[in-house]
Amino acid sequence: MTDVVRLERLGAIALVTVNNPPVNALGVAVRQGLLHALRAAEADAEVRAVALVCAGNTFFAGADIKEFGQPPQAPALPEVIAAIEACTKPCVAAIHGTALGGGLEVALGCHYRIARADAKVGLPEVKLGLLPGAGGTQRLPRLAGVAKALEMIVGGQPIGAAEALEHRIVDELFDGDPRAAALAYAQRLLDEGRGPRRTGELSVPGTDSAELIAARHAEVAKRTPGLFAPLRCIAAVDAATRLPLAEGLERERQLFLECLHSPQRAALVHAFFAERQASKIADLPAATRPREIATAAVIGGGTMGVGIALCFANAGVPVKLLEVGEEALQRALQRARDTCAVSVRRGSLSESEMERRLALIAGVTDYAALAEVDLVVEAVFEDMAVKQQVFERLDAVCKPGAILASNTSSLDLNQIAAFTRRPEDVVGLHFFSPANVMRLLEVVRGARTSHAVLATAMAIGKRLKKVAVVVGVCDGFVGNRMLFQYGREAEFLLEEGATPQQVDGALRTFGMAMGPFAVRDLSGLDIGQAIRKRQRAILPAHLTFPTVADRLCAAGMLGQKTGVGYYRYEPGNRTPLENPALAPVLEAASREKGLERQTLDERYIVERCLYALVNEGAKILEEGIAQRSSDIDLIYLNGYGFPAWRGGPMFYADSVGLDKVLATVKELHARCGDWWKPAPLLEKLAAEGRTFSGWQPAHHSGEQA
Structure with missing residues (x-):
């Protein structure tokens, strides 16, 4: 035995209890203890069940x-x-909480499984670029069938106990104490004379396995091209349908090792740890206690405001939604209902649950109604004068200790905080649209944001099931500041000779969820126009800007909302089609810059866009706007469609080699001007043979130097 595994003999039953807090992870001490306990139970003649x-x-x-x-x-x-599976005495596992990955694989090795009614089981290894490597791909199909096994192993999502019972993954549900349930079930096995029932000896149920596997293979190859692990998961399940257990386990191991040595696995593991690191704030005292948030409010009933209100309602937090007038308020409340109704139609939300959540949203038109709320999120038009009016009103009516948050995507949070007499209570909560769907939350730390308010903002992010990342104050914070560089270079490519289809296609092939021009059409080209005007006013005059977007806006081509932008759209259809009116716009933009249009290759397109992200990310790190490079990666993975299997822009640069990235940046600097001036940190790390991932700043200032 080990300290974390205890063996008790209770009559004819050997009770093996694992206690390895906090989540009973299957570390080496647990594995050793389990093996020793099993051997001891096997050798004890008085033991008849485990x-x-x-x-x-x-x-x-x-x-x-x-x-x-x-x-x-x-x-x-x-x-x-x-x-466990070879044991000559019947073994039962009693599952409570979660049985994930190796945890479910241990349970599948047991002869019988019972689960508490609120438990969840799953094989999420694919999310780390792996496949279940301890028999999960061979034993699960033998219990649940090929279709369910493919769904769980390729998708990686856990399922509830009732669903597990329906698919024979568990044999029975229980309530209450797992220990008592396990002992009772084991005794029943003895009373009924039932011996071991080894999963590995079962045949895979069903007769259409080959058809199911071929269909899933085609679906995955189309939906997630370039992803390595899902197709290996399918191949492993296929082996279970054709091979005896021992040979199937050998095939599983071979495929597991292929995944283990894939660069995608390293990138996905990086993303896994990045999410855990993001909550660690370098200079936040460990004793800092978040404030209690029992009620919230949202100012503004547009798409973003309604989405934020739904975030709170979905988390069970009563929220007041304020609009300027009754008519606008009713439109906002109807928008909330319509949004939930989509989930009901899809079957992911019940009618009763929709009504429960909507009942938590109270519409108001008077700021006085916000006097007692604990947190207010402003989601009004992105204009500093409008923000000033809102925050001055909030400062006047909200109770002491209420947190005043702005959803601004790029404006100066310190200036916003200065509109109040309590800048220490002001923080940025930058949600991403649609707010009730997107996981990312940039928590913007102002110069005077208090420790308690910062800790509360992070806690709220967790409560809302967001990936919360702390960022400092600068124009665009982290995500949009970098996106400006990415989008600018994509548009410069249009002036050099590319088409939107070529740029978007190259970046989708790289793995981006959408190309930059399809994204702009979706959000509306007028959205970025105000930002471009502000950038031109504050940036040095010698920096030239691309003009294609401005020309399209002037022509009324604003994207999907007008049916034409970089692409053309048929009524009721969001499929981007070639816009025949675009060619003369591109030719005019090229002519104005004195450029002869030329054919650009895919690699050049990808490097031009991605290295703009990386170079700006390096500047952000050096300025202390982000704590660590993995935070930047997390922002891009969860808010901007960067492929998880690439690890994020900074991790991708590390994998390419910073010396190679710097060489290309220098070439572009010489040819394209000062937009491409190399970041000092990129130059330093490349010269020292180091990586962004291995770099730690001397301090975190929280705001731009």
Whole structure:
């Protein structure tokens, strides 16, 4: 035994209890303890059945992340599971909390499984660029069938206990204490004379396996081209349908190692750890306590404001939605209902749950109604004069200690805070549209934002199930400041000779969810016009700007809202089609710059756009606007459609090699001007042979130097 695994003999039943807080991760001590306990139970002639339970809040929640990247230590998990399955005495696992990854694989190795009614089970390894490597791809199809196994292994989403029972993944549901349930079930096995029932000896149910596998393969190849692990997951499940267990496990191991050594696995693991690192704020005292947020309010009932209000309602937080007049308020409340109705039609939300959530949104038209709320989020038009009016009103009516948050996407939060007598209570909460769907939340820390308010903002992000990342104050913060460089270079490419289809296609091939011009058409070209005007007013005069977007706006071609922009759109259809009116616009823009249009290759297009992101990201790091490069990656993975399997722009640059990135940036600087002046940090790290991931700043100022 080990300290984390305890074996008790209770009559004829050996009770194995694992206690490895906080989530009973399957680290080496747990694996050793399980193997020793099983061997002891097998050798004890008085023991006739084995019950496996976990202490605390959960069954095994997966691998021990401390072992990621470390040399493997014996016993390996497949060895432990093989010993469980080979046991001559019936073994039952009692699942509560979550059984994920290796945790579910352990349960599948047991002869019987029971689950508490509120438990969840799943095999999420694909999200880390892997596949289940301890028999999950071989045993799950034998219980649940090929269709369900493919859904769980390729999709990586957990399912509830009732669904697991329906698909034979568990044998019975229970309520209450897992220990008592496990002992009762084991005793029933003995009373009924039931022995081991080994999953690996079962046949895969169903007869249309080949057809199901071929269909899923075609679907995945089309939906996520370039992703490595999902197709290997499918191949492993295919092996379960054709091979006996021992040979299937060998095939699974081969495919697992292919995934393990793929660069995509490293990128996805980087993204996994980046999400955990983001909550660690360098200079936030450990004793800082967040304020209690029992009620919230949102100013503005447009698409963004309604989305933010729904975020709070979805999390069970009562929220007041303020609009300037009754008519506008009713439109906003109807927009909230229409948004929820879409989820009801899709089957992801019940009618009763929709009504419960909508009941938490109270429409108001008077600022006085906000006097007692704990948090207000402003989501009005992106204009400093409008923000000033809102924050002066909030400062006058909100109670002391209320947090005043702005959803501004680029304006100076310190200036906004100065409109109040309590700048320490002002913070930025930059949601991304649609706010009730997008996971990213930029938490903007002003020069005078208090520690307690910052901690509360991060806690709210977690409560709303967002990926919250702290950023400092500058024009556009992190995400939009970098996006400006990316979009500018994409438009310069149009002036040099590319078409929107070529640029968007090259970046989609790289893995971006959408190309920059399709995104602009979706959001509306007029949205960026105010930002471009402001940028031209504050940036040095020698920096030239592309003009295609301005020309389209002047012609009334604003994207999907007008049916024509960089692309053309048929009524009721969002499929981008070639815009025949664009060619003369591009030719005029090229002519004005004295450029002869030429054919551009895909690699040049990708490097021109992505290295603009990287160079600006390096400046952001050096200025302390972001704490660490992984925070920048997290922002781009969750808010801007950057492919997770590339790890984010900064990780991607590390994987290419900063010396190579710098060489290209220098070439572009010489040819394209000072937009491409190399970031000093990029030059420093490239010269020293270091990476962004390995760099730590000397301090975090929280605002632009």
